[in-house]
Amino acid sequence: MDRPNIPLNALRTFETAARQGSFTNAAIELRVTQAAVSHQIARLEELLGFQLFHRKRGALELTSEANLLFPVLTSSLDRIGGILDRIQGNRFEETLNVGVVTTFATGWLLDRLEGFKRLYPEVRIRIFTNNNRVNIAQEGLDVAIRFGDGRWSGLKAEPIMTTPLTPLCAPSVASKLGGNKTNLSNHILLRSYRSDEWPLWFIEAGMAPPLLEGPVFDTSVAMADLAAEGFGIALLPIKMFESRVTTGSLVRCFEEEVVTGSYWITRLSTKEKSSAYDAFENWLIQTSSS
Known part of the structure; x- marks a missing residue:
């Protein structure tokens, strides 16, 4: 196909709609009307001679042809954006958009980012937290740091660190426990949305898991806050809450630990590593092991 005949604005519209999964969300990102998005897609389909989307109720599904085009187009636009990011004020800069699970961001990463900036002043890190x-x-995003087993469809993952879970609570609650694990049944056990964590810990401690009825949270930070206030006992990755243990707002109830996953740095498998990604990944792995 002759390059001058490729409508770049229509290609960008298609990439946004495919990534967002809807014309409505694409219109919001591109700051245009939904009708404008539909017009651009129709124009592109007419030029290319094939359909890009199957329109289904409440969702868009890529056609087989569009599935071939989408990752190539995303990679190309990312590379263009990366070069433009790097050319600022006659300085060679790269911006890395990093999604980070909140527990890892507040418990480990943010306190250490200055060290990365000193080593790589040409790389600008933008943090977006999530649950x-x-x-x-x-x-x-260019990067996502998440907790799990490292198996995510369509992603490349490298391990950063393993973080064993152990019960943490306020000093006043710890004194009531008296070092006796059987007393746990007399207290509220704060739970994350990963329902297997407490049962696995009880098995590790040589006990039958009790019936769990405590509230469920989507972030360890919220559980730590409530545990520090004496509301209950939280099963937490102690490496992420060392500062609270050091200050005494949280104390370790028992020595038993259980490993249910690790923190990983992930990226799209269809996207090549940039020099900024390489620098950030290497720094994360080296800093976490030191």
Whole structure:
């Protein structure tokens, strides 16, 4: 196909709609009307000679042809954007949009980012926190740091650190426990949305898991806040809350730990590593092991 005949604005509209999964969300990102998005897509389909989307109720589904075009187009636009980001004020800069699970951001990463900036002043890090549910493509991220087993469809993942979970609570609650694990049944056990964590810890401690009826949270930070106030006992990654243990707002109830996952740095498998990504990944892995 002759390059001058490729409508770049229509290609950008298609990439945004495919990434967002709807014309409405694409219109919001592009700051145009939904009708303008539909017009651009129709124009592109007419020029290309094939359909890009199957329109289904409440969702868009890429056709087989569009599935071939989408990752190539995303990569090309990202590379163009990366070069433009790097040419600022006659300085060679790169911007890295990093999605981070809140617990890791507040408990480890943010306190150490200055060290990265000193080593790589040409790389600008933009942090976007989440509750471990993140879509790299739809949210326009280059990187996502998340907790789990490292198996996510369509993503490349490298481990950063393993963080064992152990019960943490306020000093007043710890004194009531008296070092006796059987007393846990007399207290509220704060739970994350990963329902297997407390049962696995009880098994590790040599006990039958009790019936769990405590509130469920989507972030460990909220559980830590409530535990520090004496509301209950939270099963937390102690590495992420060392500062609270050091200050005494949280104390370790028992020595038993359980590993249910690790923190990973992830990227789209269809996207090549940039020099900024390489620098950030290497720094994360080296700093976490030191």
